[in-house]
Amino acid sequence: MAEEGRRILVAVDEGEESMHALSWCLKNLVFQNSKDTLILLYVKSPRVVYSAFDGTGYLFSSEVTAAMESYVLRVADSVLEKAKKLCNNVEKVETRIENGDPREVICDMAQKLGADVLVMGSHGYGLIKRTFLGSVSNHCAQTVKCPVLIVKKPKSTAGNV
Amino acid sequence: MAEEGRRILVAVDEGEESMHALSWCLKNLVFQNSKDTLILLYVKSPRVVYSAFDGTGYLFSSEVTAAMESYVLRVADSVLEKAKKLCNNVEKVETRIENGDPREVICDMAQKLGADVLVMGSHGYGLIKRTFLGSVSNHCAQTVKCPVLIVKKPKSTAGNV
Numbered sequence: 578m579a580e581e582g583r584r585i586l587v588a589v590d591e592g593e594e595s596m597h598a599l600s601w602c603l604k605n606l607v608f609q610n611s612k613d614t615l616i617l618l619y620v621k622s623p624r625v626v627y628s629a630f631d632g633t634g635y636l637f638s639s640e641v642t643a644a645m646e647s648y649v650l651r652v653a654d655s656v657l658e659k660a661k662k663l664c665n666n667v668e669k670v671e672t673r674i675e676n677g678d679p680r681e682v683i684c685d686m687a688q689k690l691g692a693d694v695l696v697m698g699s700h701g702y703g704l705i706k707r708t709f710l711g712s713v714s715n716h717c718a719q720t721v722k723c724p725v726l727i728v729k730k731p732k733s734t735a736g737n738v
Numbered sequence: 739m740a741e742e743g744r745r746i747l748v749a750v751d752e753g754e755e756s757m758h759a760l761s762w763c764l765k766n767l768v769f770q771n772s773k774d775t776l777i778l779l780y781v782k783s784p785r786v787v788y789s790a791f792d793g794t795g796y797l798f799s800s801e802v803t804a805a806m807e808s809y810v811l812r813v814a815d816s817v818l819e820k821a822k823k824l825c826n827n828v829e830k831v832e833t834r835i836e837n838g839d840p841r842e843v844i845c846d847m848a849q850k851l852g853a854d855v856l857v858m859g860s861h862g863y864g865l866i867k868r869t870f871l872g873s874v875s876n877h878c879a880q881t882v883k884c885p886v887l888i889v890k891k892p893k894s895t896a897g898n899v
Contacts, residue, residue: 583766601885605744605855606767694766699879718860718879718888724762728885 582612586692588683588713589617589660591652594698598728599663602696606726607667614669617660618686619653620679650674680716687721695721699729743773747853749844749874750778750821752813755859759889760824763857767887768828775830778821779847780814781840811835841877848882856882860890 587602589595599617607613657672664670673690675682687695699714718725748763750756760778768774818833825831834851836843848856860875879886 598885605885608769712880714879715876718875719873722890722892724759724766724887724889726885726887727879729883731883 582614583693584614584616584691586616586618586687586690586695587660588679588695588697588717589619589656590679590698591656592698592700594700594728594730596660596663597730598696598698598726599660601728602726603663603667606694606696612669613667614671615664615667616671616673616690616692617657617664618673618675618683619656620675620677620682621649621653622677622679679713680720683713683717684720687717687723692721692723694724694726696726696728699727743775744854745775745777745852747777747779747848747851747856748821749840749856749858749878750780750817751840751859752817753859753861755861755889755891757821757824758891759857759859759887760821762889763887764824764828767855767857773830774828775832776825776828777832777834777851777853778818778825779834779836779844780817781836781838781843782810782814783838783840840874841881844874844878845881848878848884853882853884855885855887857887857889860888 585602585606587595587599589599603615607615653674657674661670661672673686675686683695683697686692695717697714697717700712714725714727718727746763746767748756748760750760768776814835818835822831822833834847836847844856844858847853856878858875858878861873875886875888879888
């Protein structure tokens with residue numbers, strides 16, 4: 578029943594749930610000794626992060642904006658590094674950092690990268706963004722053409738990724 | 739990476755999409771030579787079928803009701819037979835026919851049967867019921883605690899299950 582060489586797209590973010598989704602995928606979807614390619618996607622949405630901090634009505638200086646962009650990129654790198662460590666048994670792992678609304682970007686990338694399946698957590702995309710964007714997984718499940726696997730983090734294992 | 743002995747719940751209905759979801763699951767989720775148990779669930783929702791036919795305001799006679807119930811059961815059997823044929827390489831296959839609102843029943847059964855993953859198509863649950871109930875998969879993806887895999891039927895293979 579094994580099928581080889583699939584492109585498995587996993588959307589990861591700062592939340593523990595997406596790491597749990599990745600772990601579940603590695604245990605349950607990636608076949609042993611397969612030629613599957615795992616693509617780890619992190620979407621950074623600077624616009625939303627800025628608006629979350631900017632309650633004053635003043636525009637940020639370019640210095641502040643640059644510092645924030647640098648911070649967001651460091652978070653992205655850190656999340657992808659953590660995710661890659663979980664995939665140490667998978668031969669082909671690719672990472673992508675993209676900009677934009679996670680709902681749109683994840684759907685676009687699933688299409689562009691020719692994903693055979695999209696894997697994601699059920700909650701929003703990062704703590705701040707979730708409030709603004711609503712459920713990313715709901716939107717993707719409705720929009721993406723390939724199969725979508727939504728993995729929730731069980732309450733009993735809270736804290737253990 | 740293989741994990742054995744999982745309980746994979748697949749919700750099937752009259753639509754081709756659920757058969758496609760089952761096929762995808764068999765190819766991509768069920769491990770070769772695994773101890774996975776595949777549970778095929780068909781939910782019949784007589785109440786909704788009746789209301790679809792009964793636009794007159796008259797109550798059905800018990801004869802008509804019995805005939806309809808018998809018909810619905812035959813459809814259920816036929817769907818499960820078709821589904822079972824697809825699973826001829828899987829050692830452990832169970833079938834269940836349940837009554838009620840598919841959204842509620844599927845979520846309840848995922849919990850009661852201790853499913854490790856729920857697999858379903860993205861559309862409603864049967865042609866008539868879909869209009870009344872809205873998206874079953876959306877509801878289940880939000881409610882069910884275990885991972886949910888939603889598989890859409892690609893347009894290019896329309897007609898081929």
